[in-house]
Amino acid sequence: MKYDIILSGVGGQGVLSLAAVIATAAAKAGYRVRQSEVHGMAQRGGAVMAHMRIADGEIYSDLIGQGTADMVLSMEPLESLRYLKWLSPEGVVVTSTNPVKNIPNYPDEDELKAELDKLKSKRLVDDKSLASEAGSSRAGNMVIVGAAASSLPLSMDDLKAAVEDLFSRKGEKIVEVNYKALDLGSQIA
Amino acid sequence: MSEYVVLGDEAVALGAVHGGVSSCYGYPGTPSTEIMEYLLEYSEKKGSPFACWSSNEKTALEEALGTSFAGKRAIVTMKHVGLNVAADAFMNGALLDIRGGLVVVVADDPGMHSSQNEQDTRFYADFAKIPLLEPVNQQQAYDMTREAFDLSEKMGCPVILRLVTRLSHSRAAIATAAPREENPINKAPNKMDWMLLPANARRRWDSLLGRQKDMIAYSEESSVNTLVMNESNSDRAVITAGLGYNYYKENEAELTDKPSHLHIGVYPLPEEKIKKIAAQVKELIILEEGYPLIERMIGGLLPRDLKITGKLDNIVPLQGELNPDNIRPALGLAPKESAALASMELAGRPPQLCKGCPHIDTYTVIKEVQAELGEESTVTSDIGCYALGALPPLSVPETIICMGASITSAKGSAEAGLKNVMAVIGDSTFLHSGLTGLVDCVASGTDVTIIIVDNETTAMTGGQTTILPSSRLENVVRGIGVEPDHVVTIPAHRKFHDENKDRLKKELAYKGVSVIIAVRECIETARKKNK
Numbered sequence: 001m002k003y004d005i006i007l008s009g010v011g012g013q014g015v016l017s018l019a020a021v022i023a024t025a026a027a028k029a030g031y032r033v034r035q036s037e038v039h040g041m042a043q044r045g046g047a048v049m050a051h052m053r054i055a056d057g058e059i060y061s062d063l064i065g066q067g068t069a070d071m072v073l074s075m076e077p078l079e080s081l082r083y084l085k086w087l088s089p090e091g092v093v094v095t096s097t098n099p100v101k102n103i104p105n106y107p108d109e110d111e112l113k114a115e116l117d118k119l120k121s122k123r124l125v126d127d128k129s130l131a132s133e134a135g136s137s138r139a140g141n142m143v144i145v146g147a148a149a150s151s152l153p154l155s156m157d158d159l160k161a162a163v164e165d166l167f168s169r170k171g172e173k174i175v176e177v178n179y180k181a182l183d184l185g186s187q188i189a
Numbered sequence: 190m191s192e193y194v195v196l197g198d199e200a201v202a203l204g205a206v207h208g209g210v211s212s213c214y215g216y217p218g219t220p221s222t223e224i225m226e227y228l229l230e231y232s233e234k235k236g237s238p239f240a241c242w243s244s245n246e247k248t249a250l251e252e253a254l255g256t257s258f259a260g261k262r263a264i265v266t267m268k269h270v271g272l273n274v275a276a277d278a279f280m281n282g283a284l285l286d287i288r289g290g291l292v293v294v295v296a297d298d299p300g301m302h303s304s305q306n307e308q309d310t311r312f313y314a315d316f317a318k319i320p321l322l323e324p325v326n327q328q329q330a331y332d333m334t335r336e337a338f339d340l341s342e343k344m345g346c347p348v349i350l351r352l353v354t355r356l357s358h359s360r361a362a363i364a365t366a367a368p369r370e371e372n373p374i375n376k377a378p379n380k381m382d383w384m385l386l387p388a389n390a391r392r393r394w395d396s397l398l399g400r401q402k403d404m405i406a407y408s409e410e411s412s413v414n415t416l417v418m419n420e421s422n423s424d425r426a427v428i429t430a431g432l433g434y435n436y437y438k439e440n441e442a443e444l445t446d447k448p449s450h451l452h453i454g455v456y457p458l459p460e461e462k463i464k465k466i467a468a469q470v471k472e473l474i475i476l477e478e479g480y481p482l483i484e485r486m487i488g489g490l491l492p493r494d495l496k497i498t499g500k501l502d503n504i505v506p507l508q509g510e511l512n513p514d515n516i517r518p519a520l521g522l523a524p525k526e527s528a529a530l531a532s533m534e535l536a537g538r539p540p541q542l543c544k545g546c547p548h549i550d551t552y553t554v555i556k557e558v559q560a561e562l563g564e565e566s567t568v569t570s571d572i573g574c575y576a577l578g579a580l581p582p583l584s585v586p587e588t589i590i591c592m593g594a595s596i597t598s599a600k601g602s603a604e605a606g607l608k609n610v611m612a613v614i615g616d617s618t619f620l621h622s623g624l625t626g627l628v629d630c631v632a633s634g635t636d637v638t639i640i641i642v643d644n645e646t647t648a649m650t651g652g653q654t655t656i657l658p659s660s661r662l663e664n665v666v667r668g669i670g671v672e673p674d675h676v677v678t679i680p681a682h683r684k685f686h687d688e689n690k691d692r693l694k695k696e697l698a699y700k701g702v703s704v705i706i707a708v709r710e711c712i713e714t715a716r717k718k719n720k
């Protein structure tokens with residue numbers, strides 16, 4: 001088994017904390033995980049990308065080869081389109097539909113929507129509204145993980161155990177909100 | 190044995206701790222920063238080893254040499270260009286009689302993710318004639334750091350551990366081994382071996398050259414430098430170095446007749462192994478992360494009619510980092526199909542200054558003053574977040590070269606006749622290598638206006654505490670001899686925009702050295718503190 005994910009978003013969106021949940025869950029499920037991150041200059045509001053590789057055998061490369069990723073998981077719609085070169089023709093795109101418009105030439109939203117519609121396999125997630133439904137505007141990244149869950153080689157229990165691990169020191173309430181966010185995300189087809 | 194999930198950088202830090210390190214020094218620089226961050230945190234929790242940031246890479250390396258002089262183990266960490274700053278201490282340190290293991294960790298940044306060049310540290314190891322170890326994964330990063338201390342004591346010289354961005358910032362699980370005790374104090378026995386007067390230095394250089402054969406023998410026997418022979422394939426063989434190994438292994442399954450494969454992670458080069466793998470093939474493919482060092486060095490070892498496929502003929506790209514895809518042409522493999530859509534041109538999203546960043550307010554002042562001046566003006570800048578002011582809409586700086594060069598290049602420009610020359614430099618960069626430039630300006634009485642953008646932190650690398658508190662900067666500047674009337678601290682906030690503009694105009698009008706310290710804390714650092 002191997003499952004390769006390209007994670008993308010805009011610096012400051014918390015792409016790495018989203019990655020941490022999946023990585024922790026995969027480790028709990030007994031898999032090997034390797035995750036390449038972006039630190040330094042690119043983090044300042046620029047496009048960020050991370051490679052996450054999950055496997056039950058040896059993982060050699062930190063980077064995923066082009067055309068071989070199983071999923072692009074994105075916290076921002078424009079960013080979800082940036083790394084399709086890495087996605088295998090059978091792969092799925094799971095992305096937030098809420099734009100981060102911190103550049104002057106951000107594309108027209110209809111044009112962007114049309115482009116996303118062209119993707120063969122996709123799940124488009126309005127993480128903002130589902131997060132507030134879950135009880136915190138900051139739980140958007142858990143909604144996105146939830147939306148990805150059915151394609152990941154991980155169970156909802158693995159993911160919830162990871163949430164518990166990572167958020168328990170912030171209190172029970174936060175854990176509950178994130179559980180709910182995962183659940184709401186997982187209902188998106 | 191315990192399991193840890195760590196970044197490559199953190200694996201190095203843990204390897205140092207378990208390898209009995211006593212002192213740790215460094216200057217922040219992507220992608221090396223997390224090594225010291227881990228060590229500082231560890232040291233704070235456990236009380237040892239000693240760990241601190243230094244003013245720059247040169248002072249860090251010299252401090253580490255002092256620890257080694259006392260017989261204890263020391264580690265010093267920096268990014269690749271940091272070794273240029275430390276080069277004097279580094280090249281001369283190679284000649285000393287090292288008894289307390291000294292490991293110089295240098296993180297290269299091929300692809301320049303967060304750097305101004307992509308120089309390859311392996312050349313420095315060859316230049317100084319000392320060993321270099323290069324891990325390909327987190328486990329090796331841990332193991333090799335421990336090995337590097339032992340090797341340093343065995344060969345009696347410093348050892349380089351070379352990392353690259355993709356390993357420094359990649360996370361995986363490692364298994365650790367039983368920790369080793371720190372060395373006891375044991376001062377170098379013969380001071381003649383630590384005083385590089387010409388007579389001693391000649392003797393030390395002779396000794397270092399004499400040890401080269403031991404280093405080559407070590408590399409020849411190293412289990413990292415693995416040679417896997419497949420004698421049935423007489424067409425081609427592969428040499429990998431650094432992360433070239435990972436990308437080759439990633440593709441290896443697609444090769445029908447597996448070529449013989451030599452991996453090199455321990456330098457100097459294992460010449461016999463190279464001769465052996467080259468002897469029976471027509472083509473040697475070299476996949477090395479960095480410059481074509483192996484490719485250039487092995488020419489003399491090989492039969493003349495051997496075809497070499499690598500970076501020199503640009504079949505493997507000469508620029509940027511390797512990846513699983515760009516080595517495929519050298520292996521004769523076609524690119525893979527992907528889900529990419531052919532249609533829309535995507536707008537780029539370069540990094541930018543955070544919303545509310547104090548540098549924005551300072552650059553806005555500079556920009557408006559420039560517009561109102563009615564005569565030519567020049568702005569030099571430096572290495573740090575404020576370099577991002579070079580991008581639109583601000584687009585203020587005209588030069589960004591290397592740490593500290595804003596002040597000195599401003600001096601040279603003013604002396605060549607440019608008018609209204611302003612140098613923009615951060616507090617941490619100023620203390621790293623701007624101080625000496627300011628001394629030069631004061632000594633020559635140059636007409637420059639230096640703007641220290643003091644955000645009270647080293648922001649670009651994640652908010653390390655600046656080596657001296659912000660409150661002392663003004664006194665430091667005065668102490669160097671800038672006229673007291675022309676040293677001024679201003680708040681870097683748009684609320685004071687008009688006052689700040691007036692002050693900048695006044696200092697530009699003054700024909701001498703002015704220093705304006707524009708203070709406001711980085712909002713990222715402030716946010717973290719409030720968490």
Ligand code: SF4
Nearest residue numbers: 543546574648711712
């Ligand atoms: S990290 Fe701090 S100094 Fe850097 S851009 Fe953001 S606010 Fe400005």
